[in-house]
Every structure is written in structure tokens, then in C-alpha cells.
Amino acid sequence: MVTLLIILMAYLIGSIPIAYLAGRLAGHNLLNEGSGGVSGSAAIERLGLVRGSCAGFCDALKPVAVVVITQRVSVYDVSAIASVAAVVGHIWPITLRFRGGRGVGPAGGALAALGAWPIVIALVGLLLGRVIFKDSAPGVIVGFVGTAVLVNLTGQSSTLIFTSWLLLVVLGTGRLIGYRKSSVITGRSIGRVILRRLLFDRD
Incomplete structure (x- = not known):
């Protein structure tokens, strides 16, 4: 019961829409602007x-x-599960009817807090994505894959290995089925759409 309450608490903390609230304080509604x-x-x-x-x-x-x-x-082990719940709360926050962010920052924060120093690989991937593609999205997903692989290869705990891969799955799922302002798809195969969403976070 205590573990379930901790996971629920983690999800609710993750559901605090900080970027949205910052926008409202500045006179913006991020849900209605740009990508939404x-x-x-x-x-x-x-x-x-x-x-x-x-x-x-x-x-x-x-x-x-x-x-x-x-x-x-x-x-x-429970803190690792709770950190994933917080990332899930960020991507699908109950406070915004499940319209959240993509979870990149929170996932990085979760791994850093759990002691996964290979998370620097994800940061490098983000920066390289910006430089090479003028878009951090592909670099981020490659960086998190590299992080999970390195966590595995450097003999980290089984809990941390599992958590790093689980977070990667959560991030990928967020890209595949997370909120999009427009999801009208024309002239592309499902496979191509899935690949573009995973790599570039767009249709």
C-alpha cells in the first residue's frame, strides 16, 4: 500500500504543469500557441x-x-519506479487532461537522481542533434538509447538498467501517441509515420 501511495504521489508531482504555469504567469497559454x-x-x-x-x-x-x-x-528500487511515474505524469498530466510535454528533461532528471552518470550521453545527443539536424529531437532519442546501453555495459544495478530502458520506452510512447495539435496524416505509410515520430517527433 505504501508503495502504491508513493507511486501515486510521484505521478501527481510529475503532473504539476510548470511550463504551462510559467506561460500563464507571462500571459501565454501554451496549450493554444505553437505546437500546443x-x-x-x-x-x-x-x-x-x-x-x-x-x-x-x-x-x-x-x-x-x-x-x-x-x-x-x-x-x-521504489524510488526508481516512482521516478518513472513522475515522468509519466509529466507526459500525461491529469492536471491538463493528459496534454503534457515529451518528458526529455524529467527523464534526464530521473536518471541523474538515480545515479546514472551515462545520462551525459543524452545531453551530448541533444547538442549534436541541434548542430547536425538543427533539431534536438533525433539526437535526444539516440542519446537516451546510448545512455541505456552504457548503463548496461558499465555494470550498473539491475534496477537502474531496467529503469533506463523503461524510461526510453516511455519517451518513445510519448512521441508515438502523445498529444499533437494536428494529427492528420496523408500520403505516408504507417511505418514511415512511426519512424518520423520516434526520430523527429513529428508526422
């Missing part, structure tokens, strides 16, 4: 680099807070 997303990148586009980055950073801290709180009352 409430991610850190959307906040940067709408609110500017400083305010948007602060909002994105605070989003990334939600799983960190969950891990810190959980490890005070329970074991490491």
Missing part, C-alpha cells in the same frame, strides 16, 4: 530563453524531488 505542447522547448519558444529554460529545468527537477523524498521513506 507544454514542454521545456515549447516554453523557450514562447517565453524566451531565460524563462523557458527555468521552466524546463524545474520540470526536470520533479523526478529528482520524487527520488529524494522516496529514498527517505523507502528503498532505492
Whole structure:
């Protein structure tokens, strides 16, 4: 019962729409502007680099807070599960009728809080994506794959290995079925759409 309550708490913390609230304070409704997303990148586009980055950073801290709180009352394994629940809450927040961000920052925060130093690979991937593709989306997904592989190869705990792969699945699912302002697909095969969503987070 305690574990279930911790997971519920983690999901609700993840559901706090920090980027959305920051937008409202600045006179913007991120749900109605641009892509309609409430991610850190959307906040940067709408609110500017400083305010948007602060909002994105605070989003990334939600799983960190969950891990810190959980490890005070329970074991490491439960804190790992709770961190994933926080990322799920960010992507599908009950507070915004399940219209959340893509979970990149929170997933990174979760792995960092759990001690997964290979998360730097995801950061490198993000930066390379910006440089090579002018878009962080492909670099991010490749970076998280690299992180999961490196966590496995460096002899980390089985819990951390499982969590890194589970977070990758959650991020991929968010790209595949997460909220999109427009989901009208014409002239493309389902396979191509799936590939574009996974790599570029667009149809």
C-alpha cells in the first residue's frame, strides 16, 4: 500500500504543469500557441530563453524531488519506479487532461537522481542533434538509447538498467501517441509515420 501511495504521489508531482504555469504567469497559454505542447522547448519558444529554460529545468527537477523524498521513506528500487511515474505524469498530466510535454528533461532528471552518470550521453545527443539536424529531437532519442546501453555495459544495478530502458520506452510512447495539435496524416505509410515520430517527433 505504501508503495502504491508513493507511486501515486510521484505521478501527481510529475503532473504539476510548470511550463504551462510559467506561460500563464507571462500571459501565454501554451496549450493554444505553437505546437500546443507544454514542454521545456515549447516554453523557450514562447517565453524566451531565460524563462523557458527555468521552466524546463524545474520540470526536470520533479523526478529528482520524487527520488529524494522516496529514498527517505523507502528503498532505492521504489524510488526508481516512482521516478518513472513522475515522468509519466509529466507526459500525461491529469492536471491538463493528459496534454503534457515529451518528458526529455524529467527523464534526464530521473536518471541523474538515480545515479546514472551515462545520462551525459543524452545531453551530448541533444547538442549534436541541434548542430547536425538543427533539431534536438533525433539526437535526444539516440542519446537516451546510448545512455541505456552504457548503463548496461558499465555494470550498473539491475534496477537502474531496467529503469533506463523503461524510461526510453516511455519517451518513445510519448512521441508515438502523445498529444499533437494536428494529427492528420496523408500520403505516408504507417511505418514511415512511426519512424518520423520516434526520430523527429513529428508526422
